Amino acid sequence: MTIKKTLLASAVGAAMTAAAIAPAAQAETTLSMAYDADPVSLDIHEQLSGGILQLSHMTFDPLVRWNQDLEFAPRLATDWEQVDDTTLRMTLREGVEFHSGNAFTADDVVWTVERLKRSPDFKAIFAPIDSVTAVDEHTVEFTTEKPYPLLLNLATYIFPMDSQFYSGEDADGDPKDEIVKNGNSYASRHLSGTGPFEVTERQQGVRVVFERNDDYWDEESPGNVDEIVMTPISENATRVAALLSGDVDFIAPVPPNDLERIRNDDDTQLVTMSGTRIILFHMNQERVEAFQDPRVRQAFAYAINQEGIADRLMKGFATPAAQMSPQGYAGHVDGLEPRYDVERAKELMAEAGYEDGFEITMMAPNNRYVNDAKIAQAVAAMLARINVTVDLKTLPKAQYWGEYDDRVADMMMIGWHADTEDSANLHEYLTACPDADSGAGQYNAGNYCNPELDALVAEANLEVDLEARAEMLQQVEQTLHDEAAFIPLHWQDLAWASAANVNIEPIVNVMNFPYLGDLVVEEE
Amino acid sequence: MIAFLIKRLIHALLVMFVISVIAFAIQDNLGDPIQQMVGQSVPESERAALREELGLNDPFAVQYLRFAVNAVQFDFGYSYVFNEPTTDVILRHLPATLELVAASTFLIIALSIPIGVYSAIRPRAWLSRFFMGVSIIGISIPVFLTAIVLIQLFAIGVSWSPFPADTGWGAWLNDLVSTNGGMPAYGRGDPVPVFGTWETNFASLEGLTYLVLPAISLASIMLPLFIRLIRAEMLEVMQSEYVKFARAKGISLRRIYFLHALKNTMLPVITVGGVQIGTLVAYTILTETVFQWPGMGLMFLDAIERSDIPLIVTYLMIVGLIFVITNTLVDLIYGLVNPTVKLTGKPA
Numbered sequence: 001m002t003i004k005k006t007l008l009a010s011a012v013g014a015a016m017t018a019a020a021i022a023p024a025a026q027a028e029t030t031l032s033m034a035y036d037a038d039p040v041s042l043d044i045h046e047q048l049s050g051g052i053l054q055l056s057h058m059t060f061d062p063l064v065r066w067n068q069d070l071e072f073a074p075r076l077a078t079d080w081e082q083v084d085d086t087t088l089r090m091t092l093r094e095g096v097e098f099h100s101g102n103a104f105t106a107d108d109v110v111w112t113v114e115r116l117k118r119s120p121d122f123k124a125i126f127a128p129i130d131s132v133t134a135v136d137e138h139t140v141e142f143t144t145e146k147p148y149p150l151l152l153n154l155a156t157y158i159f160p161m162d163s164q165f166y167s168g169e170d171a172d173g174d175p176k177d178e179i180v181k182n183g184n185s186y187a188s189r190h191l192s193g194t195g196p197f198e199v200t201e202r203q204q205g206v207r208v209v210f211e212r213n214d215d216y217w218d219e220e221s222p223g224n225v226d227e228i229v230m231t232p233i234s235e236n237a238t239r240v241a242a243l244l245s246g247d248v249d250f251i252a253p254v255p256p257n258d259l260e261r262i263r264n265d266d267d268t269q270l271v272t273m274s275g276t277r278i279i280l281f282h283m284n285q286e287r288v289e290a291f292q293d294p295r296v297r298q299a300f301a302y303a304i305n306q307e308g309i310a311d312r313l314m315k316g317f318a319t320p321a322a323q324m325s326p327q328g329y330a331g332h333v334d335g336l337e338p339r340y341d342v343e344r345a346k347e348l349m350a351e352a353g354y355e356d357g358f359e360i361t362m363m364a365p366n367n368r369y370v371n372d373a374k375i376a377q378a379v380a381a382m383l384a385r386i387n388v389t390v391d392l393k394t395l396p397k398a399q400y401w402g403e404y405d406d407r408v409a410d411m412m413m414i415g416w417h418a419d420t421e422d423s424a425n426l427h428e429y430l431t432a433c434p435d436a437d438s439g440a441g442q443y444n445a446g447n448y449c450n451p452e453l454d455a456l457v458a459e460a461n462l463e464v465d466l467e468a469r470a471e472m473l474q475q476v477e478q479t480l481h482d483e484a485a486f487i488p489l490h491w492q493d494l495a496w497a498s499a500a501n502v503n504i505e506p507i508v509n510v511m512n513f514p515y516l517g518d519l520v521v522e523e524e
Numbered sequence: 525m526i527a528f529l530i531k532r533l534i535h536a537l538l539v540m541f542v543i544s545v546i547a548f549a550i551q552d553n554l555g556d557p558i559q560q561m562v563g564q565s566v567p568e569s570e571r572a573a574l575r576e577e578l579g580l581n582d583p584f585a586v587q588y589l590r591f592a593v594n595a596v597q598f599d600f601g602y603s604y605v606f607n608e609p610t611t612d613v614i615l616r617h618l619p620a621t622l623e624l625v626a627a628s629t630f631l632i633i634a635l636s637i638p639i640g641v642y643s644a645i646r647p648r649a650w651l652s653r654f655f656m657g658v659s660i661i662g663i664s665i666p667v668f669l670t671a672i673v674l675i676q677l678f679a680i681g682v683s684w685s686p687f688p689a690d691t692g693w694g695a696w697l698n699d700l701v702s703t704n705g706g707m708p709a710y711g712r713g714d715p716v717p718v719f720g721t722w723e724t725n726f727a728s729l730e731g732l733t734y735l736v737l738p739a740i741s742l743a744s745i746m747l748p749l750f751i752r753l754i755r756a757e758m759l760e761v762m763q764s765e766y767v768k769f770a771r772a773k774g775i776s777l778r779r780i781y782f783l784h785a786l787k788n789t790m791l792p793v794i795t796v797g798g799v800q801i802g803t804l805v806a807y808t809i810l811t812e813t814v815f816q817w818p819g820m821g822l823m824f825l826d827a828i829e830r831s832d833i834p835l836i837v838t839y840l841m842i843v844g845l846i847f848v849i850t851n852t853l854v855d856l857i858y859g860l861v862n863p864t865v866k867l868t869g870k871p872a
Contacts, residue, residue, distance in 0.1 A: 048563030120570040206818040245679040245709040398555025439567040
């Protein structure tokens, strides 16, 4: 076990009750964990990716964050109020210090949002924010040009950076706040946040060491981990072996094939959760004339057995889907169930005049999503039952996306997780009428286009009454379902595993950024 | 000798050139590096700007020429993922790989010579038959599987209880067929810094425990091959006239085996060995992946996954260089062992 105790602590601990132990002699708790990849940079504005967000939550704090029920919990913002339709005022926490010792103020928030608006990866999602102003030292005001209902969703991405620390020039004469994608920058090597951990050592691809921030503001947090050693282990079998052998205390993700093995092991625990990443197939209407007929698309939707795929192929490690929005999203329609009915599918094909079927090409990645290539094979086999012959090709992800952008196959697989944790995002990228200028429908490989739905989503994005907004988005989801705009397969489940004494259940969430600052490791 | 070295230098440059052209030519099939650098929802305009900035829109010849001009000055570009010069990245990962290769080479030499010689001298002994049998299995098991089995047996541990555990003998037998685990399952642990970026696993007992399983896995490919090679060569030498003559003269068997016979056995073994060291470096890709050994092989696989073209090209060139260097060294050693070999390659 890597949970080390100092000699002194064990000696004292054996003789005295826990309450009598002097703070200086308390056990040092080290958590060693293995993820499939390490963050590409220490600059949290360089790339919008899961790895970077995980790093952000360890070393910074957002203004607000999601709790396990997908509700907002205050962090560096303690309070917020909608002043009018386009203004949101936030009260900031007082007495918070950055790792560098600088005090956290409203100016840091303004500075951070301005930097986000310069970041290639983040600027698009921050475009609705018109300006941010510091009203006083602990109050900021966000103004948007038009009413914008997702400001709090955006606030989960605002991790205030230490503006003093990142200002000025580094040894090479480059500005410390520059965002460099390919090359060195000060921010990609140095970090000062308000978060529960500081980075003390980093060897990219080998390990990152985090030390507990002794002056962390959140004194109510039960977290008791003093040091985290994070190792990237990309090989699934090795990551699991490292946990089972006790070399690491916490791993993610857990490969589906090893779920049972970990569940059956007494020394480890497994936590799974229905995820928010939807896996779906697009049917390209531009390449295949038949796909322009809604009956054919519906027939395809009836022919595919989502439950079967989730059950057998994914071993229960997926939630079958009949829409894009997972439970908890504004647009989620409760009644929609997967419609598997081969007879009905055959009828629809006959009605549309394709009784004898036709031939299509299909493409899927083979190392991007869980079991992606196998899922594609299963779907191809299911389509064969309605006389559709599928020419399937699977590719590694490095090559797949280029082909995807070029829309080279009639049916293509994609998985999507909404950056804003909101249904409108799903529609905008996956089913909106493609428009190269605005970027709408950037991943709509089906070329499905329904301007009415686009208008409805645009309207929803101006609606600050969240209930009315949800109704609009649900209407969009229902229409997409009725017209079988795409074929939803499932939401990929999430899994984490840890040693039995590492209490990960309260700190993991569907966004897949564990709140490690709150992690409790029990003494053995 | 000098002529030989110059010839090899030209040879090396030619190899580098060919590798770089091939690596450059296939880069379009390696995938889009931009895709790995940005989030999924980043608009096309930002991607295009980045592509332009990295010079990926230039024609092949322009890109290659730019690379070649810099490469001549030992500047192989920046890694897209590590954001540092590719040579720095590779130099940092090189020690781990070299140590792993060194440890397996040591295992191969230390085990293959005595086992090979023994099974040639006593071809009918049960121990020889056992070694031959095991080596057949060893050749046919992929290194990946060997590594995973080793991890299961010695890192995780296997508890097996086919015998009644409540009896003394049963518990003892159960214990015998079960393993405890406890060996490190991944990584290098805390290697001891030597100088610069060189950290070594050889300097501490703890470091050595991290080396054991990966080194055995890597050696498992070559070890059976060398045992069989040495045995076959030794058997042949033992049949030769001069060994028979030496025996007739009454020279001690030990002297015949280890001085006269072994020396001649080693000639072909060195040739094969030299080539195989390069292969060993190539096989580190698999071993390092399974053990998350932070060396060049693991780095290379990551680079492919992320379409880090500059790093891929530099890696291929450096591995090419290692091949050329080991082959040159082998030829030099060959000359030392057998002075009749002429290095310039002219007929003797």
